[in-house]
Amino acid sequence: MISRRDLRGSALTSLDARGLRDALPRAQFDIEAALDVVRPLCEQVRHDGADALRELGERFDKVRPTHLRVPAEVLAAAEAQLDPAIKDALVEAIRRVRIVHAAQAREDVTTQVSDGGSVTERWIPVERVGLYVPGGLAVYPSSVVMNVVPAQVAGVDSVAVASPPQAQNTGEFAGYPHPTILAACSLLGVDEVYAVGGAQAVAMFAYGAREKDGTSVCEPVDLVTGPGNIYVAAAKRLLKGLIGIDAEAGPTEIGILADDTADAEHVAADLISQAEHDNLAASVLVTDSTRLADDVEAALERRARATKHSERVLTALGGPQSAIVLVDDVTAGLRVVDAYGAEHLEIHTANSREDALRVRNAGAIFVGTYSPVSLGDYAAGSNHVLPTGGCACHSSGLSVQSFLKGVHIVDYSRDALAEVADVVVTLANAEDLPAHGEAVTARFERRDEAEAGTENAPA
Template sequence: MSTAPSSATGFAKLHRTDLRGRTLGLAELKSAVPRTAQSTVTTAETAVHGIIADVRGRGHAALAELALKFDGVTQEHPRVPAEALAQALEALDPQVRAALEESISRAKAFAQAQKPANVDFPVASGAVVSSHWIPVRRVGLYVPGGLAAYPSSVIMNVVPALAAGVGSVALASPPQKEFGGLPDLTVLAAAALLGIDEVYAMGGAQAIVAFAYGVAAGSSANGAGDAIEPVDVVTGPGNIFVATAKRLVKGVVGIDSEAGATEIAVLADHSANPAFVAADLISQAEHDPNAASVLVTSSPELADAVENELRVQVARTAHRERVEAALGGPQSGIVLVDDLDQGVAVCNAYAAEHLEVVTENASAVAARITNAGAIFVGDYSPVSLGDYCAGSNHVLPTSGTAAFSSGLNVTTFLRAVQVINYNKDALEQVAQHVITLSKAEGLPAHGDAVAVRFA
C-alpha cells in the first residue's frame, strides 16, 4: 500500500510503502521499492539514439549544434586550451585547493591499496599459468555540470585511472555560458591539479558518444577541429541521458557502471537520529529533481520524526525547490518493514547507489548487505563524506545496477590477461587428456595440434 504526499507544493510528506505483515519474493520486492518512472527512461533512450546517430554522422558540427542547443554556447571546437587550465589553477581559492588536495591524497592512498597483484602459478613442473593486470590504452572520463560543479568527480575519475597506469586520459565536462563556453573553472583547476591536459567542453550524451566512437578531424561546419581519438573505457556519473548513453555504447567501449541520477537509501531502526537521517536524505536530493531518497525502517515513530525534521530542514536548505521535487517524486519515499531482516531484504532488492546503515549493531547489519554501490556504517559515516573526503569513490552504480556492477575503482581501468607457459614435458603430461576431450567434443583438430608435437 502506498500513499502520496498530501500537498502538490512544498514539502508535506514522503510517499509511504507499507510492507509490514507481507511475505514477498525478490521480484515482488523489486516492484515495491520506489523507482524512477519508466516513461522517463524510455524518453531518454529515444533521445540518446538520435544523439548517437548525429554525432557519429556529423562529428564536430553535431557537437557544436548540441552545445548551442543544450548549453547555450557557440563552439568551434570543444578542446579546452592549455592556458585556460593553467589560469583556472592559478585562480583557485586556496581553501578549495587545500580541500581538493586532501581529497586527492586519500583517494590516491586507497587506489594504490586496491591494485591487484599479478599471479604466476605453477600448476605442475614446467607449467606456469599467469594472470597479469594490464591497463587499458585510453580512457574518457565524464564530469557532470549543470545544476552544480563537480571538481570532486574529477578526482574520483582521474585518480584510479592514473593509479592503474593508463597512458592516455581525456576528460569532458559541459560548457558553461558564464565561463565563456569553458567548463566550470573549479573543474578545470582540479584537472590541472592532477596533470590532465586533454580536457573537452562537452556535456551530456554527446560527450559519451564522442569518446566511444571518436570524432574525425575537420568535421565542423567551417572545416576546423582536431580529431578526438576514441577511447577504450568511458567512466563517470551524470544524469539519466548520460547513464543511458553509457548503456547504449557498452560493447563498443567498456564502462564503469550506469551512474545516473544519485540515490540514497537509509536503513534505520528506532535508535537512529531523525535529524541526521533527514539531513542525509536532503543532501542527495539537492543534486537533481530526479534524485532518489529512500528511508527503510521498522519504526513508524522514526518515520514520523524524520518527516518532521524534513519539514524544518527542507524549508531552510539552499536548493529548496530542487529538494522538494526530488523528495516528492516516485523515486523517493519511506518503506515500512516488520524488522531488520525484512529491511535487509528490501535494501538488497533495491541495490542502492549509497546505502546508510544506522541501526543498533550497525556493522553487523551492514555485513548482511550484498547489493549496494557503497555502504556507510553508523552515525558518523554520512554519504557526504564519501562524496568528498572518505578516500572511497563516489562514482557508483544506480537504478538497481549495484546488484551486478561495482563502483569505479582501479580495476575498472585494468584487464586481467592470462599467460600460459608450458614446456615440452609439461605438455606431454596432459597431451592425452587434451586429445581425449577434443574427440569427445567433436573437435579432433584440437587434439591433433597437440599430437603433432610428439609425432
C-alpha cells in the same frame, strides 16, 4: 511530503525476491526511450566530427565552445584563480582518494599448475580512457577526482576529460567547462580536457573527432567512465562494444536502514542531501520504528523547506522514487535494503557495524552516525561513482580495477603438455571439435615418428 510503504508482517513475508524489488520505490528511468534521442546525435558526431560538437554544444548547452579542447593556459588560469580554501579541500580529497585507491593496485600472479606448466595473470591498464564529468544543476570537481585518480593509479597512459561548456562563464572562461572543473583537472595533471557535454561527449570519445581538413581534435578512447544524465547513459548503452563503459548511471539514491536508536535529524539531513541532486533523486528510509518514521517526516518537512534548493528537494522527496518503508525488525530491514541495492546505504542501528557486514547489495555502505554519504562524496577516500537502479546486486563502483584488464599468460613445456594431452583430446572430441585435439597431438607426431624410425633402423 514523503510517502510510506508498510511491509510489516505478511506484506513482506508473502513476497519473493522479484516481488519485493517491484514493491520498493524506484525512479522511472527509460533509457530505451532516450536511445531514440541520442542515436541521431551520435551519428551526427560520427559523420561531422568537430563541427557537430560545436553545433550540439550551442543547441544543448546554449553556448558555442570557444575551443573544443581547452587550451593549456586556460587550465593553468583556472588553477591560479581557484579559491585557496577550495584548492586546499581538493588537494586533501585527492590525497585521501589516492591512499585508498593505491591499495587497490594489482600484482601479477603466476600459478604453477603442473611441473613445467604455469598460468600468469597479468593486470594491464587500458591504454586510453575518456572520463565524463557532468555539469548540469551542480558543479562536480569531486567527480574529476573520483574518475582521474583510479585511472592514474591503474597506470593508464592517456586520460581525457569531457565536461559541458557553461553558458554563464564569462571572460577567459567563456565557452569552457566550469573553472572549478578545469582547476581540478590541472591539480591532477590532466591537460586533455574538452568543452563537450552529454551524449555527444560519449560519441566523441567513441568515434574521435576531426576538423573538415582532417586535423584531429580528439582521438578515440578504449573506455568511458563517469556519471551523467539519462542521455549520457543512453549513449553509453548505444556505443558499448565500440567502447567499454563503467555503467549506465541512473538517478542518485540513498537508502538508510535505521532503528529507534537513530537520530531523526541526522537521518532527515542525509535524505535531503541526496534529494538535492535533482528531481529524480531517490531517498528511502527503511525502519522498524514508527516513532522514528514520524520524527523523520517532521524533520524533513522543516529542513526541506529551509534548504537552498528546496523546490528540487521537495519534488524528489515527494516523487514515487522516495519513501519511508516500515518493517518488523532490523533483519527484515536487511532483506529490504538488499532487494533495493542502493547506490549509497547508511546503517543507523544499535549494531551498525555488524549489520553493515550483513549487507550484500549496495554501492557503498556508510556505518553509524559519523559516516554520512556526503563524506563519501568528497573526502572519505572511497569512490563516489557507484552503481544505481539496483545494479549493486551485480556491479561495483569505480575503482582501479575498472581500468585494468586481466590477461592470462599460459606457458607449458613439452612434457607438461604431454601430461595433459589426453584430457584435451577427450574433451575436444566430447564437444565434436576434433581439430582442437589434433592441434595438440600434432606437436608430438614428428618426434614420435623420428623416435620410431630410430628404433627400427638396422644395427
